[in-house]
Amino acid sequence: MHPRRSAQDVLLCDLCKTAPLQSHCKLCHINLCVICVGKHLSDSSKDHNVVPFIKHIKSTPNYPKCPKHAEKHCELFCEKCNIPVCSTCISSDKHRGHKISDVLEKLGSKTENLQKDLEELETRIYPRYEEMASDVQTEKAELETKYGKMTTAADQQGEILHREITAIVNKRKSDIAEMKNEHLAALNKNTDEITNRITELRQIIQDLKKILDSNDVFLTSSYKSRNSEFRTLPPKVRVTLPSFSPQKINKDQLNEMFGSLSPLSINTEHGDTMKSAEAVSSPPVKPLLDEPRLTATIDTGYRPRSVSCLSEDQVWTCGENETMKLLNLRGKLLTSIKTKSGNRPRDIAVTRDGDLVYTDYDKGTINLVRNKQIQTVITLQGWSPRNVCCTASNHLLVTMDSDDGEPSKVVRYSGSTEKQSIQFDDQGRPLYSSDDYNDIKYLSENRNLDICVADNGARAVVVVNQSGKLRFRYTGHPSNTEQSFDPVDITTDSQSHILTADFDNHRIHILDQDGQFLRYIHCGLRRPFGLCVDIRDNLFVADGDKKVKKIQYL
Structure with a gap:
């Protein structure tokens, strides 16, 4: 039984049979999960009417049968006994004086609680x-x-x-x-x-x-x-022969002279108790600094294109050759990995398990590096993977191009299984710019589960919700008249800010989760490219001067 779905086994999607349901199509009379809603709506031959499941169960009474009175349905709910009851049950002495409510209202509130539990x-x-x-x-x-x-x-x-x-x-x-x-x-x-x-x-x-x-x-x-x-x-x-008088070696003094080793201390701390979702509906507010601060500079020795945080002081980088490098804040090379094919990786990402993922555009593969061993987890046919990110649920989101000119798309994978494909809006128009070998479409999942793509070919940041529905496009700040918006990499932080590198304009744009411009980050950047944010909301920028810069902006 799946650890995150055991509480919802009785409320599963009718299509995939695995994910918890959240919506209901009144036209087709089926229950849908978040991912399957997008697939279901992609069928434009029908005028689907998808509503939240809670509204559906409230508008479509489906009273359970009474276990004690077979001819009756349980239209009521005994608050004290915490069970559905029929009108005959209510008239019995067993429920005399108990508070009675409508069973569907109770079911609706319980379903809401289940949904909240699942979300948390x-x-x-x-x-x-x-x-x-x-x-x-x-x-x-x-x-x-x-x-x-x-x-x-x-x-x-x-x-x-x-x-x-x-x-x-x-x-x-x-x-x-x-x-x-x-x-x-x-x-x-x-x-x-x-x-x-x-x-x-x-x-x-x-x-x-x-x-x-x-x-x-x-x-x-x-x-x-x-x-x-x-x-x-x-x-x-007459000569008195000299004598050698060796001193007895004192092992304690020798040990002390050699140097001491502090004892290993292993303490098991009590686990923190997380606050409920209601108590922490939003993360602690971290206001933006008036002036972002450059806190570290990592000299890579080459021009990095992508950067991904392994920890607060270790980052993976890759550039124009086949080697991916793990560096610390002092620029020391900790590990280097060469791609299996010898091609340069188009993009890299770090999974929640700390493994490295890279895309091989020319081979059409997505590869996992674990303990320095490379495993090809996905091989595409007719498509080429471009950029990749890892989500909070440890899924992979990949932007990819078609070999035959189809519009580019974003695909979600769980392991090697495709879970979602995002390509068109509600009117059937492509969400992303057409295929171009030199084009880039970096992407990131926001804390509110929006999927944010820096579509360089469209000169825009394209944001869709977790179902793949377009939320907004950002095409640069209106005051910018000198040079057009040139978005490359993109990342998000704990405040659901969206940060994108503006290559030609030598700066980072900070947006809120609804696409409203907040401010720029400059910090002496020169043609910034790759971006990532660590768990403490420090921004790492792969800069054009062969460096990765660590910036505090919150």
């Missing part, structure tokens, strides 16, 4: 759970990097200590070698002195023997004794 589950509660799951996945993905940095720091500290210890060891060995040489030199000098005296002694002994053998009176009388001289022996060199 789909638009507020379930996305928060998905956001939490995405945050955990992001944290898991960052573990390798963060713990890798600590491991690298430990290795570097170890190398420093190794170098210091090696230097100390080499110094001690050098000192020992120097002492050894001094010792040897002293011994050699002593040896030389003794050797010289020995040579002299040998000569004196030899001369005495000659005198005694000759009996020569002259030699004998002239002989002078040197024995007293040699009785004093040469000095003996």
